[in-house]
Every structure is written in structure tokens, then in C-alpha cells.
Amino acid sequence: MKKSIGDSLIPQSLSLELGLELIRNAGFDGVELWLGAKPWFQMTTTDAELRVLAARVRDAGLSVSNVSNTLDWNENVSARDPRLREAAVRHIERQLEAARIFQTDAILIVAGVVTSENPYNEVYARTVDAMQQLAPKAAAAKVRIGVENCCSEQRFLLSAREFALFLDDVNSPWVGIHLDVGNIHDTGFAEQWIEIHGPRITRIHLKDVLRHRGRCGQESVYTNIFLGDNDWKAIRGALKKVNYDSWLIAEMERTYKFAPDQQFYDTSAAMSRLIENRL
């Protein structure tokens, strides 16, 4: 397994070059590039500029682990407004194109957001429909779409079996799950999600979760690896069981009030302990 971390975590004070250098020096093998998060990767960024970005990542001694986006929360494939749905499809297609340029084979999306105005059954149907439309494009690009389990924030696909049924309905090997082990909160156990989804897992996000804070209250439920309530031994065991050997990607909040770069070093060290099963 290889270690990656999102460019979205690069402190605002750092340029792309310094940010990549920090990631490399902290011991990561790759970087997750977020469409919409940083000035160097927006919808307006051209192919030529993406090739320059790819070169900079390479020059820093890193690979691109996957391409994610921050846009789905405002432009979702499940939106009632057809213009928002079209925008969502466009930025997902752009992720697929970017993944080809970055020579990676997975993207992350947040598909389906249930609200009081956008009810579950509608969201489910639209999301399955959108994934079925996007799957052939993913197949053509040879890039797998990983639908992230943002269970609580999305109020959608809340259990591992429900998520599996959703993927059954989409019915494409090019659409899987980008599993975030910190997003399950108090509604389940990450190791069971890993076991159930196994080969359908495209990538894994790592962070820890404070279960006693419940789900999305006023205080953040998220924290750094090993500081929360995830059973990391069980998670490591499940990863071995399903033979997961792809990228582990740190995705957490900026929790360091001082020396923000230290979070990269601490996270990288924790991930090494997890990979080496020194728990």
C-alpha cells in the first residue's frame, strides 16, 4: 500500500511547489489532487496547464493517487435542477480527463445528497441514472469512479449493504466505492465496510472519528489517525483479508493550531505504522 494526502491540506501560505515538497519530505508517495480546491486545479484549468501540474508532481518525486473534487456539494448529479446535474456531469467528466493526464486510474465523487427538499427516493433514482451514464465514459478512460461514503453529510447510503445494493443497481465495474473509514461515525464499523466492498473499493480515505460526538453536531467528529475511536487493528486486518494493496489517502481537517506542516509528518508516520501493522 502507498501513502497519499490531499493537496487541499497544503497550508494556504505555501505555494504548490513548497506544498509538494512538504508532502514528499513527510514521506508520502503521492498526492490527491482536488478539482476546485486550489488555484492550480479548477474547471478553467486547461489541459496544457494540467500537464504542467502533472510534471510538477512528478518532479517532486510524487505520483497522483487519484483525482477528487470539492464541487459536488453545490453541483450534484442528484440535484433537482437539471442545470446543476449537467454541471455535475461536466466536472466529473473533467475529473476523468484529468485522471488520464495525471496517469492515475481513480476519481472520487460525492454522488447523491439528500435534503428536506430533495427526498431520498428521487436522489437514489437520479444518482443511479447518472452513474449508469457516466460508467461508459469511465470505461473509455479506463478510470474507475469511486463514489465516496459521506454517509452522514449526504444522508444517503447509510449502511454498507445499502451501498452495495446501490453499486449492484449501477452494475458497472467502473463504478465502485471510495471508502472513507472516518465517515461511518457511530452507525457502523469501517472494517465491516472494507470486508463487504472488497474489490469494489477504488481508494481509501483515512481519518479518525470521535463516536461520542455522534453524527455532524456542532463539534467536529473528525480527528487525526489513532486519536479517535476507529479500531485500526480491525481495519488493518480487513485490508489484509480483502487484499487491498492500493493507495491510502489521508483526508482530515486541519487540526494543528501551530506548525501546520507537523500534521503531514505525524500523519505520514501513523500511516506507516498502519501499513506495517505496528499497532
Next chain:
Amino acid sequence: MLATESALGYSQVLATTTGKSLKGCSIVAGLRNLRDREGYFLADAVGEGRWLLIESGLSFATPSESAYHRRFMRELFGLQIGLHVASQDLKDLYVTYEWPVCCMVRHFGGATPIEADGNDVIARAGGMPIAVRKKIGRGGIVYIGTPLGPLLPSGDREAIELARALTEASY
């Protein structure tokens, strides 16, 4: 109930396996105890060349059932079965199998350790032998110290692969 659930799991796997499945092999699913004459019937079958896949059902056995089971295995098949270890006392969440396929399968309500004692150890958990293969007469037994069958209907890929391999193995 455990035996029924376990047997159902195996029957689902067998329904999707090849015709060579279970050639010369019988499955005793979720065994807690059995009557003497049933035990002797199984022992005779093994002596005559049958292979038995015996799956322990001690996870939910009473102390008397457990004692009977252990004595029976010792006297008829020469297997030294240990006391059942509860889930929370096992170091590993998984049983690691080395035969007939290499895989990890979650134990079910803990596991029953078995003395290696010259037998082929085919699986371990927490460093303890949990499954063995033993030739007896013209046949033999594969003893699995934790139920596998109940995991099969749940869609556990590794458990299904293992069960399929066990039923198709050349003994």
C-alpha cells in the same frame, strides 16, 4: 439452530460448485454433540475411505455438550480439541487458512483450538491451530474449529472461496 444455519450456507455454495464437489467427502456442519451410534457411523465411514469435513459448533455449546464433543473427537479420531476460546480472548479477528486456499476468514463466536499433534494444521488464529487435516485409515477428517457455514449466505467472498475449495479439494 447453528447447524441448520451452517448447513444452509454449505448447501448454497454447493449449488454453485462443479460436479466434482464433495466426491468422497461429507460435511458435518456446526457439530456440537451427537448420539453414539451416529458417531460410530461416521467413524466407520472414515475407516472405509470417506473424508469428513467436521465444523465445530462449540461456539454455542453447553459445557456438557462441549465435554462430550471433545471426548468423542479424542476417542474416535484421535484429535485433541481444546477448550473453546471466546472472540474477545482471541488475538486475531481472523482465522488465517493456508489450505486448500490461502485466505482470511472472520471467526464466528470465537474458535476451538486443536492440538497440532502431527496433524496438518491448515488454519490458525492468534497463533493457535484452529483447523487441521488428518488422514485416518483410508479416509480422514478436516476439522474446522469455528463455523464457516453461517458466513456463506452473507456473501463473504473469502469464506465462499474457502468453502468451495474445501468441497472441491482432493483429499
